[in-house]
Amino acid sequence: HSELVGNSYVTVFPVKDFSGKQAGLMVMTEDVTETLASLASIKSTGEASMASIEQKSALGALFLVVLIGSIVLVVTNYITKPLSQAVGVTEAIAQGDLSRRLTIQREDEMGVLANSLNAMCGSLSDKVELAKTIADGDLTPDVHMASDQDEFGRALQEMVAGLGSLISEVNGASSQIVSGSMQVSDVSQALSQGATQQAASLQEITSSMTE
Secondary structure, eight states: OEEEETTEEEEEEEEEOTTSOEEEEEEEEEEOHHHHHHHHHHHHHHHHHHHHHHHHHHHHHHHHHHHHHHHHHHHIIIIIHHHHHHHHHHHHHHTTOOOOOOOOOOSSHHHHHHHHHHHHHHHHHHHHHHHHHHHTTOOOSOOOOSSTTOHHHHHHHHHHHHHHHHHHHHHHHHHHHHHHHHHHHHHHHHHHHHHHHHHHHHHHHHHHHHO
């Protein structure tokens, strides 16, 4: 039987004689003061380490929360906000408002998107002004194609060419009408002169018969 008594570890063994009967007990004691002190030191060190770990874990968690919040803020300001502005411009274009522009000065993909949208608005605005000029009857401006795929510019070119041909045809028809009118006027004058001459002849005949 072993038992810790105070700072001593006591072990009791039964002692038997030659007949196998218990003749007595042998008691062994061992001073474990240093061992207990070491265990207490280890326990204290362990508790201090656990407290330090818990403290560092709390600081780490707080740092992680701050880091995640900063990342979300950066993403919101750097991506989400400009993208929302770009969506607003595209919606305005869809509604016919070409006055909106993006003020994003960046060298990344978002900056390229902003420049492309601004260029598109500018190109559409120029073509709208050109269409207004054509509507006022001025067919002299040149329609510049933004690219080979510029369907709007091609349509304006075809419209200008069609209107020019129509105006030429109208001018030709007007000339023919004026020429026909002049011929009709000449015929009318000739008929009028013939009628006048016939009236004079009839008057002469009437005078002769009266005499």
